[in-house]
Amino acid sequence: MTVTHDKFGRPIVVVTGMGVVTSLGAGKADNWAKLTAGESGIRTITRFPIDGLKTTMAGTVDFVPVEPFSSTVLGEKLADIATEEAIAQAGIGRKGDFPGPLFLAVAPVELEWLPRQELARATGANTAIDYDALLRVSGGGRFTQYHHRFLFGSVADHLAETFGTKGSPISLSTACASGASAIQLGVEAIRRGEADAALCVATDGSVNAEALIRFSLLSALSTQNDPPQASAKPFAKNRDGFVMAEGAGALVLESYESAVARGAAILGVVAGCGELADSFHRTRSSPDGKPIIGCIKKTLADAGLGVEQIDYINAHGTGTPENDKMEYNGISAMFGERASTIPVSSNKSMVGHTLSAAGAVEAIFSLLTLEHQRIPPTINYDVPDPAIPLDVVPNKARDARVTAVMSNSFGFGGQNASLILTREPV
Amino acid sequence: MAETSHKQPVEAWITGIGLATSLAEGLDAHWDALAQRRVNVDTTGFAPYIVHPLAPLSFDKQIPKKGDQRQMEAWQRIGTYAAGLALESAGIKGDTEILSRTDMIVAAGGGERDLAVDSAVLNSEAQGDSPAGALNDRLMNDLRPTLFLAQLSNLLAGNIAIVHGVTGSSRTFMGEEEAGVDAARIALARIAAGQSDIALIGAAQNGERKDLLMLYEFGDFNLKDNYAPVFSRGPKGGFALGSGGAFLVIESKAHAQARGAKPFARLTNVVADMSRRRAPGDITASIDKLWAQLGPVHDKAAIITGATGAEPATSEEAAFLRAHADHPARATGTAFGHIMEAQFPLGIALAALSLSRGALFPANDTSGLEIETANAPDQIVVIGAGHWRGEGMALVEAIR
Numbered sequence: 001m002t003v004t005h006d007k008f009g010r011p012i013v014v015v016t017g018m019g020v021v022t023s024l025g026a027g028k029a030d031n032w033a034k035l036t037a038g039e040s041g042i043r044t045i046t047r048f049p050i051d052g053l054k055t056t057m058a059g060t061v062d063f064v065p066v067e068p069f070s071s072t073v074l075g076e077k078l079a080d081i082a083t084e085e086a087i088a089q090a091g092i093g094r095k096g097d098f099p100g101p102l103f104l105a106v107a108p109v110e111l112e113w114l115p116r117q118e119l120a121r122a123t124g125a126n127t128a129i130d131y132d133a134l135l136r137v138s139g140g141g142r143f144t145q146y147h148h149r150f151l152f153g154s155v156a157d158h159l160a161e162t163f164g165t166k167g168s169p170i171s172l173s174t175a176c177a178s179g180a181s182a183i184q185l186g187v188e189a190i191r192r193g194e195a196d197a198a199l200c201v202a203t204d205g206s207v208n209a210e211a212l213i214r215f216s217l218l219s220a221l222s223t224q225n226d227p228p229q230a231s232a233k234p235f236a237k238n239r240d241g242f243v244m245a246e247g248a249g250a251l252v253l254e255s256y257e258s259a260v261a262r263g264a265a266i267l268g269v270v271a272g273c274g275e276l277a278d279s280f281h282r283t284r285s286s287p288d289g290k291p292i293i294g295c296i297k298k299t300l301a302d303a304g305l306g307v308e309q310i311d312y313i314n315a316h317g318t319g320t321p322e323n324d325k326m327e328y329n330g331i332s333a334m335f336g337e338r339a340s341t342i343p344v345s346s347n348k349s350m351v352g353h354t355l356s357a358a359g360a361v362e363a364i365f366s367l368l369t370l371e372h373q374r375i376p377p378t379i380n381y382d383v384p385d386p387a388i389p390l391d392v393v394p395n396k397a398r399d400a401r402v403t404a405v406m407s408n409s410f411g412f413g414g415q416n417a418s419l420i421l422t423r424e425p426v
Numbered sequence: 427m428a429e430t431s432h433k434q435p436v437e438a439w440i441t442g443i444g445l446a447t448s449l450a451e452g453l454d455a456h457w458d459a460l461a462q463r464r465v466n467v468d469t470t471g472f473a474p475y476i477v478h479p480l481a482p483l484s485f486d487k488q489i490p491k492k493g494d495q496r497q498m499e500a501w502q503r504i505g506t507y508a509a510g511l512a513l514e515s516a517g518i519k520g521d522t523e524i525l526s527r528t529d530m531i532v533a534a535g536g537g538e539r540d541l542a543v544d545s546a547v548l549n550s551e552a553q554g555d556s557p558a559g560a561l562n563d564r565l566m567n568d569l570r571p572t573l574f575l576a577q578l579s580n581l582l583a584g585n586i587a588i589v590h591g592v593t594g595s596s597r598t599f600m601g602e603e604e605a606g607v608d609a610a611r612i613a614l615a616r617i618a619a620g621q622s623d624i625a626l627i628g629a630a631q632n633g634e635r636k637d638l639l640m641l642y643e644f645g646d647f648n649l650k651d652n653y654a655p656v657f658s659r660g661p662k663g664g665f666a667l668g669s670g671g672a673f674l675v676i677e678s679k680a681h682a683q684a685r686g687a688k689p690f691a692r693l694t695n696v697v698a699d700m701s702r703r704r705a706p707g708d709i710t711a712s713i714d715k716l717w718a719q720l721g722p723v724h725d726k727a728a729i730i731t732g733a734t735g736a737e738p739a740t741s742e743e744a745a746f747l748r749a750h751a752d753h754p755a756r757a758t759g760t761a762f763g764h765i766m767e768a769q770f771p772l773g774i775a776l777a778a779l780s781l782s783r784g785a786l787f788p789a790n791d792t793s794g795l796e797i798e799t800a801n802a803p804d805q806i807v808v809i810g811a812g813h814w815r816g817e818g819m820a821l822v823e824a825i826r
Contacts, residue, residue, distance in 0.1 A: 131636035167698065275597075413580045
């Protein structure tokens with residue numbers, strides 16, 4: 001008889017479908033081939049003028065046309081592509097009729113500059129354009145579509161309608177941990193017995209001028225623009241910031257029982273999830289490392305695994321001086337002597353930081369690592385940082401026996417979330 | 427704490443309420459204002475739009491560091507303030523041990539603009555003074571770096587963690603009214619299943635914002651020119667944005683009893699759905715369905731609704747209310763305006779407050795949908811139908 005519940009008596013949660021889009025391409029096959037070949041998707045920005053910017057490169061997804069450009073529309077399209085791939089692989093439900101809830105990690109939606117400029121033109125004025133003037137032309141039905149488009153719930157609304165998910169769809173943001181949080185919400189719903197399946201999607205199409213400038217003003221971005229492919233340098237001594245990027249990841253989660261019953265191929269198991277908030281600072285993590293350590297501990301406890309059972313860490317590894325140091329401290333505190341030998345790599349060295357999507361994109365890459373028994377590298381690792389003595393799988397992919405992966409996600413606002421993914425139920 | 431899938435759900439109590447709104451701050455002041463049928467409305471400051479401005483509060487009382495206040499925009503200050511009141515009300519403010527395992531779900535908007543910077547950019551572009559990269563220069567020079575942190579949706583939760591030390595977990599839901607419903611729904615589901623022992627949930631809005639008025643003006647949703655109670659706004663309807671924050675501490679009965687906490691009420695159930703709203707009657711049907719899912723509702727149950735005033739949602743909800751005319755109903759939008767993500771947490775807060783005080787506050791609407799009652803309510807149903815999407819409902823019950 002198949003064991004359908006974990007050692008805590010909860011339904012085991014498995015993954016039966018995955019879809020991914022990044023600056024490397026659309027789909028798992030293309031992404032995996034390029035990721036394990038050590039290719040970078042980072043390029044010089046052509047979407048908008050880069051005059052006067054300190055950072056001029058990003059991991060944009062330019063092969064999905066959006067005209068006129070809108071970050072919200074791009075994010076929605078990327079989510080569509082990833083979700084279609086995931087549902088097709090899972091073979092679940094019927095077209096437009098997904099048998100479970102939607103959990104969507106999405107960048108906070110805001111009215112963008114193009115519509116704002118369109119409104120300014122509609123005022124007919126060329127001086128004294130202020131919000132009173134904009135308000136006078138906003139109503140009357142001319143711009144109704146911008147109300148629907150720029151509601152925070154608009155992307156989830158679209159996905160719920162397109163894929164026929166059930167109930168009230170949840171849009172969430174835990175900043176750069178959002179993708180992991182979406183998966184965690186799905187896992188919890190299945191463990192509660194509320195659903196046999198959940199659709200967890202994370203998407204981000206945020207590379208526009210203002211978003212880039214906002215991160216730039218916080219000195220968070222790499223300014224090593226030339227060549228763009230070499231800008232993202234997680235864990236290297238010469239790292240100087242993260243590289244903004246776009247992408248989406250979608251996962252179909254199911255109870256093991258329901259997946260087995262319908263004969264679905266099982267791609268992996270979400271064995272554990274954990275989160276812990278940091279109250280130290282809005283953009284920096286606590287110098288004592290306790291929140292990151294606590295997050296990892298909670299995740300191990302949730303999975304019922306010991307630290308010795310983890311054999312690869314898919315790092316948050318943004319390439320900011322601060323993140324990589326703090327992440328190392330957390331790993332070092334938890335893994336002790338093994339910290340220098342356990343492989344730890346950062347997908348962000350190649351795809352950049354897909355922000356709200358990162359947690360899901362990297363969970364998918366972690367599951368592909370389990371499937372192929374091959375660890376993607378950390379590229380651009382030419383100058384090791386003596387303060388971070390990790391095996392970062394430098395520059396070249398490596399075959400390895402991997403049974404359990406920990407994937408970390410940390411974000412502004414004190415967000416820490418980790419996942420443990422395994423090939424088989426533990 | 428152990429998950430109890432397929433076992434008897436754990437009972438959840440509301441043990442803390444924090445309210446800072448256009449009417450008042452704190453529970454006694456709110457109760458008095460409701461008893462007096464007070465409405466705080468500004469018909470001139472944003473004319474022709476009507477807003478419910480925040481009652482004067484001293485932010486120092488809940489956010490002692492000026493540096494913290496400076497790092498926030500108004501919506502975050504209001505929310506952090508109301509969250510502090512909720513923790514105080516639950517008796518856990520400053521209790522590091524409990525706060526370090528308190529799970530937080532904030533329903534948030536965000537995105538406050540710097541109106542002066544936006545206007546300057548638009549004017550210089552209108553004057554043809556916009557070579558490639560002009561927008562970049564303007565934004566690089568004029569945007570305050572800290573504004574970004576005030577725009578990020580998850581930074582209300584981040585500020586609550588920093589100011590009040592709530593660190594068990596931090597999740598932010600987005601999506602207008604339904605985000606507030608889902609925050610309550612997920613927090614309750616986690617407690618009921620043993621996934622969480624204690625949670626802080628809530629939301630806040632600064633309704634005194636022209637950029638926010640603009641988003642809703644695109645859909646002609648704003649109430650203009652003359653103020654009227656929610657159910658008396660005529661065929662076009664409309665909502666008046668309000669400023670305010672509403673936060674709740676919800677915990678398992680066992681957790682509350684172990685620390686000797688006194689409950690306001692029991693949060694028995696929260697249900698939600700999202701109708702596609704294609705045909706007339708779809709919203710009413712969705713609300714009917716939720717009512718049936720809620721569990722046994724007695725004949726004498728009262729209803730507190732977050733009906734926005736926007737059409738057609740408000741008329742469709744009124745049809746539901748007329749079909750349940752024996753249940754005394756109260757629409758929070760009349761006195762508080764529409765505080766969007768916070769409207770549903772506000773409804774639960776007022777339900778819990780009413781149950782704990784053994785009375786429903788007076789009617790404040792002449793449409794006939796709000797009937798007076800002298801009965802002490804045992805049950806209050808909270809309704810939250812979004813102005814555009816989403817329907818939610820909660821059952822809050824007296825603990826006797």
